[in-house]
Structures are given as structure tokens and as C-alpha cells.
Amino acid sequence: xxxxxxxxxxxxxxxxxxxxxxxxxxxxxxxxxxxxxxxxxxxxxxxxxxxxxxxxxxxxxxxxxxxxxxxxxxxxxxxxxxxxxxxxxxxxxxxxxxxxxxxxxxxxxxxxxxxxxxxxxxxxxxxxxxxxxxxxxxxxxxxxxxxxxxxxxxxxxxxxxxxxxxxxxxxxxxxxxxxxxxxxxxxxxxxxxxxxxxxxxxxxxxxxxxxxxxxxxxxxxxxxxxxxxxxxxxxxxxxxxxxxxxxxxxxxxxxxxxxxxxxxxxxxxxxxxxxxxxx
Numbered sequence: 001x002x003x004x005x006x007x008x009x010x011x012x013x014x015x016x017x018x019x020x021x022x023x024x025x026x027x028x029x030x031x032x033x034x035x036x037x038x039x040x041x042x043x044x045x046x047x048x049x050x051x052x053x054x055x056x057x058x059x060x061x062x063x064x065x066x067x068x069x070x071x072x073x074x075x076x077x078x079x080x081x082x083x084x085x086x087x088x089x090x091x092x093x094x095x096x097x098x099x100x101x102x103x104x105x106x107x108x109x110x111x112x113x114x115x116x117x118x119x120x121x122x123x124x125x126x127x128x129x130x131x132x133x134x135x136x137x138x139x140x141x142x143x144x145x146x147x148x149x150x151x152x153x154x155x156x157x158x159x160x161x162x163x164x165x166x167x168x169x170x171x172x173x174x175x176x177x178x179x180x181x182x183x184x185x186x187x188x189x190x191x192x193x194x195x196x197x198x199x200x201x202x203x204x205x206x207x208x209x210x211x212x213x214x215x216x217x218x219x220x221x222x223x224x225x226x227x228x229x230x231x232x233x234x235x236x237x238x239x240x241x242x243x244x245x246x247x248x249x250x251x252x253x254x255x256x257x258x259x260x261x262x263x264x265x266x267x268x269x270x271x272x273x274x275x276x277x278x279x
Contacts, residue, residue, distance in 0.1 A: 001029040002251055002266050003273040004244040005200050006105070006145065006180050006226035010034045010044040013230035013241060018048065022056060025244040031055040032244040033277065035105050035145060037063035038084045042094055049099035057279055059102040059145050060094040061133055062086050064109040064126045068117075086129045088136060095140045101277040103137035104145025105180060106130055108158075111149040123151075127158060134162050137177075138169075143276050144177035146197070152188060159195050175276055181228050186214045193222055198272065200224040203234030203242065206253045215257045224276070225250045225269045 004025070009018050009032070025032060034049060034056065036042025042060035049058040062084060069083045095103060108126050113119055137144045148155045179192050182199035189199055199222060205211050215223075227234075227250070229242035234249035255265040273279070 001031065001270055002225065002247055003270050003279075004030060004032040004227050004229075004247040005178065005224045005273050005277070006035050006202075007032045007229050007244045008035060008037075008041070008231075009229065009244065010036065010041050010048055011230060014243075019051075021243050021245075022048065022052065026052070026055045028245055028248075030244055030247060031057075031279075033057045033059055033101060033145075033273075035059040035102075036061055037105060038066040038082075039087075039090060039094075042091070046094060046097055046099060050097075056099075057101045057277065058097075058099050059104040060091055060100055061104045061106040061145070062091070062129060063105055063147060064107055064130065067126050067129050068122050086132060088132060091133070091136055092140065095136065095142060100142070101279055102143045102145050102177075103133055103140070105147045106133040106144060107147035108151035108155050109147060109149045110151045123154070126151075127154060131158060131162065134158075138166055143175075146177055146179050147181070148179060152184065156191055156195075159192075159197075163195055178224060178276060180226060181232065183211075186217065189214060189218070189222075198222045198224065198276070200226045201250055201254065202226055202228045202232040203238075203246065203250055204232055205257075206234040206249055207238065212257050215254055218258075220268045221272060223254070223269065224273050225254065225265075 009021055014021055034045035036045045045058035049056045065081045066084045175198055177197045179197055179199045181202045225247050227242050227244055227247045233240055233242035234246055251265045252262055255262045
């Protein structure tokens with residue numbers, strides 16, 4: 001089996017057929033974690049997770065792009081975000097439900113900030129909200145799913161401060177989160193490993209060799225697989241909507257790079273996901 005550790009079947013791209021997509025995945029022994037980006041999609045992730053006895057779980061959190069209104073666009077997406085004021089109490093209540101296995105996705109995103117805005121104020125707000133959600137995860141004893149784009153210097157600084165603040169209550173060698181859709185180099189990966197985090201890979205690795213050397217040398221206990229669907233569709237399906245079932249393509253590519261069997265990579269990534277998210 002496989003676990004898609006980061007899926008957005010709770011997003012509007014799946015409005016017409018979300019349950020069909022989920023059932024198709026479960027029939028192929030592919031489980032999933034549905035990840036929220038603000039209150040609405042966090043609640044929807046939990047609603048879907050509660051409909052299934054096993055195999056579907058939820059993460060709740062406020063994505064950095066929703067901490068201020070902006071226009072966001074990329075090769076396979078385009079939308080306007082609405083600003084949401086972070087409510088610790090609301091997310092704390094959501095995080096207490098049994099099917100919620102993580103706080104996420106949370107983090108920093110400086111990629112498409114409007115240069116006509118007060119950039120420092122926007123970045124500061126993102127950092128403050130990110131820290132509050134790290135604190136929430138710690139208090140709820142839940143792992144974190146972290147998003148970071150063009151903000152790794154600030155990200156590392158915040159994580160180091162956070163680790164230091166809670167050092168006395170931190171289990172030794174405990175993995176407590178994942179850098180999702182990892183797109184950094186090997187040096188950056190090891191900085192995150194040293195802070196108790198692991199990384200996960202998307203379909204990006206199926207159409208770029210940029211991460212081959214990193215993946216080849218990556219310890220088996222440091223990675224998971226994900227789709228980030230409906231985005232990041234792997235080869236040979238680029239241009240189509242991504243879905244959890246296609247996480248198999250990511251695992252197959254890792255198996256090819258590491259010269260392991262697909263079955264072995266599936267076992268490794270699934271064990272890492274079960275360990276981190278307690279599923």
C-alpha cells in the first residue's frame with residue numbers, strides 16, 4: 001500500500017467527484033491525508049475523513065498565502081486568496097478530532113508577494129501566524145506539515161527558536177514534522193533533518209532530474225511521498241488534474257533513482273508516514 005501524505009481532494013477542483021476519487025484511491029490500496037489551507041478547507045478535509053472508516057485522514061491549518069489577500073498563479077493553477085485572521089481557538093477545536101493527524105499546511109511563502117504592498121509587514125504576519133501554529137501543534141501533540149517557498153532562511157531561524165523554546169519537553173530523536181513538496185538541495189535537506197523534520201516529494205521528481213542525487217543518497221527514514229493534488233501532476237499525466245492514485249508514480253520514480261524495488265519504496269514511505277502521523 002501507499003499513503004499520499006499531502007492531498008487536496010477537499011479543494012474545489014474535486015467538488016463534483018471527490019468521493020469517487022477517494023474510493024478509487026482506496027480500492028487501489030492508496031490512503032491519503034487531506035490537507036486544509038484555511039478554516040473552510042480544513043473543515044471539509046475533516047468531513048471527508050469522517051466519512052471513511054479508514055484510509056482517509058485530515059490535517060488542519062492556515063496556509064501562509066491565506067494570511068493576506070493576493071492573486072496566485074502558476075503553471076497549473078490560478079486563484080485569488082482571501083485573507084483569514086488566524087484563530088487559535090478555532091484550529092485548536094478542529095485539531096482535537098480523532099481523524100486529524102497533523103497541523104498543516106502551515107509555513108512561509110514569499111514567492112508571489114505584491115511588490116506594491118508592505119512586504120515586511122506581510123512577512124512578519126506570516127512568521128507570527130506560523131509560530132502560533134507550531135505552538136498549537138506542540139500543545140496538541142500533533143506533527144506539522146510545513147510549506148516553504150523562497151523563505152528558507154526565515155524558516156530555519158523560526159524552527160531553531162521554536163526548538164530551543166520547547167527543548168525541555170521535546171522527545172529525543174522524535175520526528176515531528178515534514179517539509180512538504182521539498183524542492184531544496186541536499187545541504188538544505190540536512191539542515192531540516194537536524195531539526196527533527198523529514199521531507200516529502202511530489203510529481204516534480206518525475207519530470208526533473210534536479211533532485212536525483214539527493215534522493216539517491218537520502219536515508220530511508222527521511223522521506224515520504226505525496227501528490228499535492230490537484231497540482232504537481234506527475235509524468236506521463238502532466239496537464240491533467242492530479243489525484244491521490246497517482247502518488248504511485250512518485251514512488252516508482254524514487255525506486256528507480258535509488259535502485260530499489262517499488263514494493264520496498266512503498267514499504268519505506270508508508271512506514272515513515274505511519275510513524276509521523278500515528279496512523
